Amino acid sequence: MNLILLFPEDMVTDERARITGRRLRHVLDVHRAGVGDDLVVGLLGGRIGRGRVTRLDEAVLDMDVRFDRDPPAKLPLTVILALPRPKVLRRVLHSLSVMGVGRIVLVNAARVEKSYWQTPFLAADAIERQLVLGLEQSRDTVLPDVLLKQRFRPFVEDELPAMIKGSLSLVAHPGGVATCPRDVLGPATLAVGPEGGFVPYEIEKLVSLGFTLVSLGERVLNVETAIPALISRLF
Numbered sequence: 001m002n003l004i005l006l007f008p009e010d011m012v013t014d015e016r017a018r019i020t021g022r023r024l025r026h027v028l029d030v031h032r033a034g035v036g037d038d039l040v041v042g043l044l045g046g047r048i049g050r051g052r053v054t055r056l057d058e059a060v061l062d063m064d065v066r067f068d069r070d071p072p073a074k075l076p077l078t079v080i081l082a083l084p085r086p087k088v089l090r091r092v093l094h095s096l097s098v099m100g101v102g103r104i105v106l107v108n109a110a111r112v113e114k115s116y117w118q119t120p121f122l123a124a125d126a127i128e129r130q131l132v133l134g135l136e137q138s139r140d141t142v143l144p145d146v147l148l149k150q151r152f153r154p155f156v157e158d159e160l161p162a163m164i165k166g167s168l169s170l171v172a173h174p175g176g177v178a179t180c181p182r183d184v185l186g187p188a189t190l191a192v193g194p195e196g197g198f199v200p201y202e203i204e205k206l207v208s209l210g211f212t213l214v215s216l217g218e219r220v221l222n223v224e225t226a227i228p229a230l231i232s233r234l235f
């Protein structure tokens with residue numbers, strides 16, 4: 001936890017915060033902070049600053065806080081991800097949040113197991129938990145937007161065209177014709193397939209909207225490896 005993310009309900013006044021629970025435990029056990037120490041804090045959706053510890057015991061951590069800088073800019077990137085299996089989903093949400101992705105769309109695809117949509121990890125609070133852990137890791141305060149699209153075709157036909165306007169649109173595909181570009185300057189949309197890959201119909205649909213197939217080579221990577229590798233080439 002490189003930043004303690006503060007929620008509106010943690011703020012006792014504009015300049016004083018009180019935290020308990022997981023974050024308190026972390027400060028006690030990992031930071032091993034004491035009264036008078038400064039901790040990096042950020043207000044959810046807002047600015048970053050310092051919290052000076054005024055009380056710290058097994059029950060509460062009180063801080064005088066001062067916010068003086070903006071969080072890092074989000075990547076102008078939308079990741080469209082075929083819903084992975086629950087354990088992978090959790091880790092991928094965390095790493096997308098760490099990397100600063102602005103928007104995440106979890107979409108159905110032919111090779112997504114139907115049961116994956118029933119996982120408790122898709123509940124709003126479970127998603128937020130992973131995203132918050134990512135923000136705390138990367139010293140950010142702004143949650144990425146997460147959209148769930150349980151039907152591929154209506155999403156792609158009715159919503160995706162407007163979503164990709166003005167963005168470079170790419171489908172990651174092992175062995176795809178073009179190599180994934182580096183250092184794109186503007187907004188981008190990156191579609192990543194399920195474990196079994198996108199089926200030809202899905203690829204054709206995306207290509208018909210203007211998506212380009214891009215590859216990191218012939219090696220078939222798992223989603224968790226492919227995503228950070230793709231993002232770090234793009235930005």
Ligand code: SAH
Binds near residue numbers: 172
């Ligand atoms: N058997 C599938 C592999 C899917 S891997 C197939 O051959 O298509 C899951 C997803 O990770 C892929 O759909 C793709 O989006 C991404 N991916 C994996 N390896 C990749 C590579 N070498 N280049 C680009 N994307 C890759």
